[in-house]
Amino acid sequence: MSDSRSLRFVIGNTYQRLNPRNAPFDRSDRCRKVHDWTVYLDVIGGGDADIIEFVKFDMNNSTFKPQAFVCTCPIKVLDNDGLSVWRFSSRQQTYAQIGPIKVIIRGRGGTYRAIEYELVFSRRGGSLSPSSFIESRRLKDFKPSKMWDNKFGIELELTSSAAVTLDDVANGVSNRAGVTVDAMTYSEGRQTTDTWKLVPDSSIVCSQSQPDCTRFELVSPILRGGEGLNTCYKVMEQGLTSVAGVKVNRSMGFHVHINVEDLSLESLIKVCQNFVKYEDAMDSFMPPSRRTGSDESDQYFRSNKFDIGPNFSNKQRHEMLARCTSLEELCVMMNPQGRYYKLNLQNLMSRRQPTIEFRQHSATASYAKLKNWVRFCMAMVANSAKLRSPSCLKDSTPLDDQFEKLFYFVIKDRFLRNYYLSRRSEVNSVGALVGSCCDSCDHGNICAFGASSQKRTWGSVHS
Structure with a gap:
């Protein structure tokens, strides 16, 4: 343009x-x-x-x-x-x-x-x-499209120094953010509650500079739409920033659950088809540690696309998903080895709760990254469900074209397109990972809440 x-x-x-x-x-x-x-x-x-x-x-x-x-x-x-x-x-x-x-x-x-x-x-x-x-006036930044007014939840993996207990973190966030946060055992944390909770997480690896850390996951109650994002802002920007020693590193993830209780099997198939169709495009704006082929991916968020069929064409994967005749068949095809996939449908399979989980994003100390990924996930589900069934990509489709098609045909948000275009440039440029919070986690570093970072505007692809 x-x-x-x-x-x-x-x-x-x-x-x-x-x-x-x-x-x-x-x-x-x-x-x-x-x-x-x-x-x-x-x-x-x-x-x-x-x-x-x-x-x-x-x-x-x-x-x-x-x-x-x-x-x-x-x-x-x-x-x-x-x-x-x-x-x-x-x-x-x-x-x-x-x-x-x-x-x-x-x-x-x-x-x-x-x-x-x-x-x-x-x-x-x-x-x-x-x-x-x-247009004779100065161009203003794009605004995000109105977010789907649907239920969602987040899980953010974190650490603190050994001297900072879960009760310390819970009390600090509660006092500053004005929300109730409860410290729980792992078994207690598996129960759905109407409060925020801190739950021990043994999958997290302590950073080299903080080897004796307290490892935990911050889990939200059921949130909804823009009001839910406002609550996330309070917890991150007012609560977590006030607690000394709370950090993230590359071993940690940020997971988003989207409620799909009103979606039919046909709609869920369309969500899965679009996710598999554009998995490579989504990889392109993630840090290297969060992409297919990384050690972290192989362990905690496997490729749905690859595990449907590593040697299959895009058309074959697309048609296999289209032929699913039951929710169980769809879940097994998307998650043949359990729940550790970029898109996890196992809660639907077990009937534990009516959500699908986006597991790929890295843990972050940035509210901007959190809110934009929530918006992205919500748009992926809402638009996939309501639009006509997608077609498959040609195997020869260039990655740049895949990226553009993802945002114009599925996400339909030019603010998010520009944001992730900039993110894509950052995570793929030489030296971009060094000193950036929290992409420096890819180099074994840690990032603290409240760390300063360069402010950017995402309104124009030309800015």
């Missing part, structure tokens, strides 16, 4: 008339929605779609619930002439033809432009002549 603050665009719509016998009913269950159409705004001529913050499609019709649809993340498609364009769109099905709609563009500097468009309900639809949009 270019750095220009002007672009050319085309507004139009596609159209298909559905067979009345197969068309879905409207909310009244009386009328068949035979009109299938997509209204779009295409950024043409190689223009920079990142100039646009969002495109709103206002139906100007009170029968629509909601009346307006906002697209914040375009996708790359081929237009009717076979040219590559960035498309903002909204697909609809209606039982009747509707009047003109309003297409509203908001630039990243705050500039608005509204265009009225008359939908064309005939074969191939229609479009307006190309037009221009100019």
Whole structure:
């Protein structure tokens, strides 16, 4: 994409008339929605779609619930002439033809432009002549997309010096963060509670500089949506930073549980297909110790993709997942050797709790890393479940293309795309791991809560 603050665009719509016998009913269950159409705004001529913050499609019709649809993340498609364009769109099905709609563009500097468009309900639809949009104001950073208002939980592995007990940590966090934190035994910690808890964790290896450490895991109660992230902020930024000697190193992980009790088997299959499809892309923005092939991966978060079939093609793995006819079959295929996988479905298998667990991320002293990974995991599940079944990647698809497809077609969040694009550059650059908290854990170092780090903005891929 270019750095220009002007672009050319085309507004139009596609159209298909559905067979009345197969068309879905409207909310009244009386009328068949035979009109299938997509209204779009295409950024043409190689223009920079990142100039646009969002495109709103206002139906100007009170029968629509909601009346307006906002697209914040375009996708790359081929237009009717076979040219590559960035498309903002909204697909609809209606039982009747509707009047003109309003297409509203908001630039990243705050500039608005509204265009009225008359939908064309005939074969191939229609479009307006190309037009221009100019953002004359300074571009602002992207904001994260609204997070799915769903239940989740986190587990953060930590250590403290031998002189700092679990009760010391629990009391310190409770007093400063204003949340209840209980120190528990391992067996007590296996029970679901409505409070935060500290549980001993023997899998953690003490750092060389702190060989006699106290090893434990901080486990959240059931959290929900943005309010849950706010609680995580209090615990990390106000609570843990106040307790001397709490640190992380490369042997530790950060796990996120996402509630999937309302997802069907079909939806869970789509989540798994997308995870396996983009596992290599996710590896690319993780530190080396958190990637397939590392000692840590082989022990605590094995590759789902590899264990489905190390010599299989992407198409074979994709089709094997699609053929699963039961939850048990899906769980065994994704986790053939137990729970130590990047994506762990064993809680569904055992019926212990209705969650899937993302185990790959490294432990961190950074709230920014924590919240963005939670947002990523939530988007992966929510969007995989609601969107159409994914196709498989060609085995020859370059890693850069895999990364772009992951964020544009599944995560659909340009803030997270830019954040993880920057992370990817950091973890893959020569010398980037040295002195960075907490990627320096890859070199056997430790990172303390409250350690200073360079502030960055993630609003633009060009920044």
